[in-house]
Amino acid sequence: MPPAPAPSGVERLKEASRFLRGEIAAELAAPGREVSEDAYNLLKFHGTYEQHDRDTATERKQRGEEKEFSFMVRVRMPGGMLTAGQYLALDALADRYGNGTLRITTREGVQFHGVIKQDLKASIAAINQTLLTTQAACGDVVRNVTATPAPRRDAVHARIRADAAMLSAALLPASRAYHELFLDEAAQAELGTEPEPLYGPTYLPRKFKIGIAAPEDNSIDVLTNDLGIVALFEGERLVGYNFALGGGLGMTHNRKDTYPRLATPLCFVGPDDLRRGVEAVIALQRDFGDRSDRRRARLKYLLDERGLDWAKATLEGYFGAPLAPPRPQPSFEIPEILGWHAQGDGKFWLGVPVPSGRIEDRGDCRLRSALRAAVARFGADPVLTGQQDILLTNLAPADRGPVEALLRDHGVVLAETLTPLARWSLACPALPTCGLALAEAERVHRPIVAAIEAALARVGLAGERISLRLTGCPNGCARPYAGDIGIVGRMPGHYALYVGGDFAGTRLSFKLHDKIAEADLAPALAPLFAAFAEQRCDDEGFGDFCTRLGTEALRDLIAPVQDAA
Numbered sequence: 387m388p389p390a391p392a393p394s395g396v397e398r399l400k401e402a403s404r405f406l407r408g409e410i411a412a413e414l415a416a417p418g419r420e421v422s423e424d425a426y427n428l429l430k431f432h433g434t435y436e437q438h439d440r441d442t443a444t445e446r447k448q449r450g451e452e453k454e455f456s457f458m459v460r461v462r463m464p465g466g467m468l469t470a471g472q473y474l475a476l477d478a479l480a481d482r483y484g485n486g487t488l489r490i491t492t493r494e495g496v497q498f499h500g501v502i503k504q505d506l507k508a509s510i511a512a513i514n515q516t517l518l519t520t521q522a523a524c525g526d527v528v529r530n531v532t533a534t535p536a537p538r539r540d541a542v543h544a545r546i547r548a549d550a551a552m553l554s555a556a557l558l559p560a561s562r563a564y565h566e567l568f569l570d571e572a573a574q575a576e577l578g579t580e581p582e583p584l585y586g587p588t589y590l591p592r593k594f595k596i597g598i599a600a601p602e603d604n605s606i607d608v609l610t611n612d613l614g615i616v617a618l619f620e621g622e623r624l625v626g627y628n629f630a631l632g633g634g635l636g637m638t639h640n641r642k643d644t645y646p647r648l649a650t651p652l653c654f655v656g657p658d659d660l661r662r663g664v665e666a667v668i669a670l671q672r673d674f675g676d677r678s679d680r681r682r683a684r685l686k687y688l689l690d691e692r693g694l695d696w697a698k699a700t701l702e703g704y705f706g707a708p709l710a711p712p713r714p715q716p717s718f719e720i721p722e723i724l725g726w727h728a729q730g731d732g733k734f735w736l737g738v739p740v741p742s743g744r745i746e747d748r749g750d751c752r753l754r755s756a757l758r759a760a761v762a763r764f765g766a767d768p769v770l771t772g773q774q775d776i777l778l779t780n781l782a783p784a785d786r787g788p789v790e791a792l793l794r795d796h797g798v799v800l801a802e803t804l805t806p807l808a809r810w811s812l813a814c815p816a817l818p819t820c821g822l823a824l825a826e827a828e829r830v831h832r833p834i835v836a837a838i839e840a841a842l843a844r845v846g847l848a849g850e851r852i853s854l855r856l857t858g859c860p861n862g863c864a865r866p867y868a869g870d871i872g873i874v875g876r877m878p879g880h881y882a883l884y885v886g887g888d889f890a891g892t893r894l895s896f897k898l899h900d901k902i903a904e905a906d907l908a909p910a911l912a913p914l915f916a917a918f919a920e921q922r923c924d925d926e927g928f929g930d931f932c933t934r935l936g937t938e939a940l941r942d943l944i945a946p947v948q949d950a951a
């Protein structure tokens with residue numbers, strides 16, 4: 387037998403960290419804006435990443451100055467649920483500690499950017515005062531649990547919200563390191579000796595994501611999670627949960643053994659077994675996931691290496707009983723939840739689009755001020771969606787007119803004035819904050835959407851519901867491989883083009899072009915749109931059409947652009 391591969395450096399770091407403490411306290415107290423690589427890696431578990439401003443890095447290097455370091459701080463909130471008070475507190479922190487913006491993430495969380503090291507502890511403590519946490523928002527643990535966001539006041543949605551909140555709380559690390567480091571909790575007598583019953587001393591091999599959805603609303607792309615849970619109901623009665631395992635989108639260019647994958651339905655657990663079932667899946671990944679190569683450490687690779695039969699049998703060992711096969715489930719749908727909707731309790735919610743999830747005041751559109759005023763004045767409790775949008779909930783019928791007038795007065799673009807393409811588009815932050823970005827995303831989101839909108843309009847498809855996801859690198863943070871069109875950064879100004887996913891998030895897209903200039907994206911898609919307008923069948927979506935035609939036929943259609951590129 388060949389010797390087992392050596393654990394990666396991060397594994398050794400976790401093990402020696404005394405349950406995630408490391409030297410963080412001393413490093414945060416030291417002067418300077420930077421931390422060591424070890425502290426950088428451990429701080430992730432506490433919800434923060436050191437970053438630097440990539441716009442100024444080269445110039446500063448030429449001047450012999452250090453990079454402009456600051457921290458991204460990520461707040462977790464299961465199912466994107468916030469109270470009005472929490473939202474207003476976060477909004478205030480964006481000015482006090484951040485860069486004046488709040489960013490809704492594709493996992494229904496919030497990120498602050500631009501927090502300097504000296505403010506890190508105070509900002510995290512202030513977030514905790516709102517009864518929210520940054521603990522385990524990043525790192526090799528269970529991240530923010532996403533959930534079908536629509537605030538419908540019925541048994542189905544109430545149960546899903548409650549399940550997401552229960553799992554999120556139950557799966558937090560037991561270590562008190564976070565509380566000692568950021569909340570001034572008295573240190574344990576014997577540092578780092580507390581039990582960590584679920585995770586153990588080295589936590590998980592990699593990040594672990596859980597989403598829970600009802601089939602009628604898959605706007606969170608539940609199958610892109612390590613564990614996608616589909617809650618099944620008969621009327622208002624919960625029947626149980628289908629567990630789909632092994633979703634994940636990250637891949638590395640030029641490493642064929644890394645790839646996006648949608649979760650595979652593996653088993654069914656009853657209404658009372660949710661937590662036990664989830665803990666069994668976590669234990670499976672904890673004990674068998676790859677701890678030597680972080681690029682191959684997600685659950686998806688374990689499933690593909692060992693097979694589904696092995697995974698199910700091993701899972702049953704942890705679960706302590708045989709697991710039933712997944713139950714038949716209705717097809718996934720993605721309803722429109724922006725605009726006005728009745729909640730079912732006499733109140734209404736208004737879904738407001740947030741381009742790239744960035745809540746900011748920008749030119750004539752004072753979105754941040756408008757949301758702050760609407761939440762403060764009308765007591766709306768926000769819900770953040772996995773499509774980077776915000777739902778203002780619990781509004782009385784009489785508030786509808788005034789809320790809408792307030793938003794319009796601030797220049798906010800409401801959903802009905804957007805094209806479907808703009809409404810269903812996502813973009814990751816990329817430059818200048820993301821250290822992994824190979825190309826722009828958020829900052830070129832609007833012009834790319836505008837160019838593609840124009841191409842659609844030219845063939846009469848301006849009103850077509852097509853999803854577009856744009857990322858600055860192949861890691862997949864805006865889920866580019868799960869929508870109709872994926873645009874993935876390859877190098878500055880150039881993108882790989884993916885098509886053929888479906889709108890409901892049940893099929894991965896495929897790569898049509900490896901490296902295409904930003905200006906050539908819309909011209910490359912134009913002949914595909916023309917063919918779609920002419921040849922589509924019935925209610926076929928754009929991604930379905932692309933899959934039916936297949937790579938070769940589509941490549942022939944875009945050949946003139948390829949030749950020019």
Ligand code: SRM
Binds near residue numbers: 435815816
């Ligand atoms: Fe992500 C790393 C932003 C959702 C896959 N992601 C990063 C980092 C932290 C970059 C880094 O490691 O230095 C990015 C910070 C950028 C910045 O400046 O803020 C980052 N990811 C985001 C967010 C903010 C994107 C957004 O547009 O909202 C999302 C935060 C979600 C949250 O609240 O927790 C975000 N990331 C995702 C998703 C989508 C999802 O989970 O639904 C994915 C694809 C699904 C998956 O996990 O496979 C995703 N992010 C990654 C990966 C690839 C992981 C892999 O298995 O290879 C990385 C890189 C890594 O982990 O090494 C990454």
Ligand code: SF4
Binds near residue numbers: 814821857858861862
């Ligand atoms: Fe950064 Fe890449 Fe994620 Fe975009 S997809 S935020 S560029 S890691």
